[in-house]
Amino acid sequence: MCWIPRRLSRLAIKLGLFEEEERGGLLCQGHENHYDYRYRTNVLENLMHSDLNLWSNDDAYKREHHEAVDDKYLQVLIQLRKMGLLKKEDIQQYHLTIKLCGEYGYFSEKRFRFLIEWDPNALINPDVKGSLPTDERFQIVFESGIRYFPKKKGINLLFHKGTGHNHWQYPFESACMGLGYEQVMKVVEDTLIRYSDTPINVADALLSAAVDENVHLDCVYFLLRRQPDVLLKLLSSSSSSPRISTLVDATAAGINDNNNDSSNNDNSGDSKIRKRKRG
Template structure:
């Protein structure tokens, strides 16, 4: 037994000695390479310094080689800023874990033209195999982007899908600031932040940098923990960029609505970026109230709860609750090709389930008991607004059944047009209560109540 232990100790000692020897050899090789490189640099400096003492042919050759060197170096810098490789050994772009802002600024100041030089990406487009004529049609579409646009998203794969560029996105404020300092773009383009992407045809991604900072990756990974970690990293990185741009005045409050940033953030089919959403809504709560033609993404509990809770928080009297049932708001509204309207409540019930949706709604309202809803105003608004689903009327009446009596009694001296409209709208639904009750809404079979118009 002792002999076996002695042999094991000897083997372990031999392994340790071998590893130490390898480390020493590697250190020696690195030092030798450093010495050789330094010697080359010194020799090049000496050649350039003494060039005028050389024969004519040598002087001309030095000029040619210097120009070639500068051209290749500039090309490589541009490639680094626009790298669209995967995050593996092939990726040679900027990396915030390796490169510093000081290093990037130093090289850009020497080669400023790289910031206004576009990068071309050939993306395969779907072409009908039966109609395709290779002599007349090109199956590829050429997209062109400035380097600052490539820092927000990367085009990867054969079809050039857009994914988040987590390693390089943090350099966007620096490049924008340098471009403004060097006067490389028009003033209204803000250092390239507002330049649009483009191609030969109508392409999916024609957004500017601010819009691309709303990007979220698809849930393409199989491990849930890995997905969460990745999406949280994306949300954190992109949020920090938005904060920096705001601090230096390159992200303005009016940009949120002008470029529909909330719409694009909620419309991503990937992970819902809650941190970026809260940052933008806290800055401009009115962005919740815009009503675009929103082709909504897949509903999730997190997305629905966060947006509805924000509506109640910032607009507790009536608009917040109407967001739940209003057509065109940011809770997942979209309008189909046939012209049918899908309301947030309806779409959420379809995608998530009626019981879960109602639990989110009730739990949210309970958390905001200190800012109670003005049921009367909300009810009147829901009754007369054609963009608010009639389910809103039923929902409010169920929560406060006596509100209608109070409204009628308060206007007993004269029936106002608004109250009359409320009575008509409520009666229209009540007369057909068996078929149109909000209780009939469930996750698999939604009944859409249509307003009667005179």
């Protein structure tokens, strides 16, 4: 059945059934259906889904089934890419990685890696974190960030704020809520050890986190805990660089502001995460 999208789209193009920009019907959205959101998506978006209608109490069978679906859908994506019907810009335009990470249950690792290898910048989207965190999902997404953005952006992605109704939440917090702080930190530390040949530039990551309003200030605390003397090193070099001095001042000001906010709102989700990190 995995041949259907590419063969039908090729036939539709040959017969001129769709406009050129519709790519043989691949980009046509279905009619709105209040009972199934998939009817409002196009074929490329539907290729990000898993089989959620599988009913079985056998976990091994379910995993085998989902892996088979992942394999077949991956082959469709590969063929569509070869035919020029799947384009690099589609990944972000149609939020394909977000849809993969947002699937409940099984995480389609092969399709995820295929898309990220083609367009690593899709990782920068703040909503690429997943709906129900699992060890596997969190580890693969975080590892990809460190692999493609090893110096500073990869670690900062852990604390990148979401958008829309998720604007208050960031991947590290979401993972801690779902998996527990200790397990999340184990995944983070194990991943950083595996990629220790390209170590994080803590100073650059710290300054970047301090001035980027899209990165939660918990990132600053996280980095300071890993390398407590980084601010002293930055201060010692700030005398020769006005820019660094300004950034260090901004970092300190941000930390003070965040401390004040935390003391005024001890029941906030951010405060709870920070208290766990001190433990």
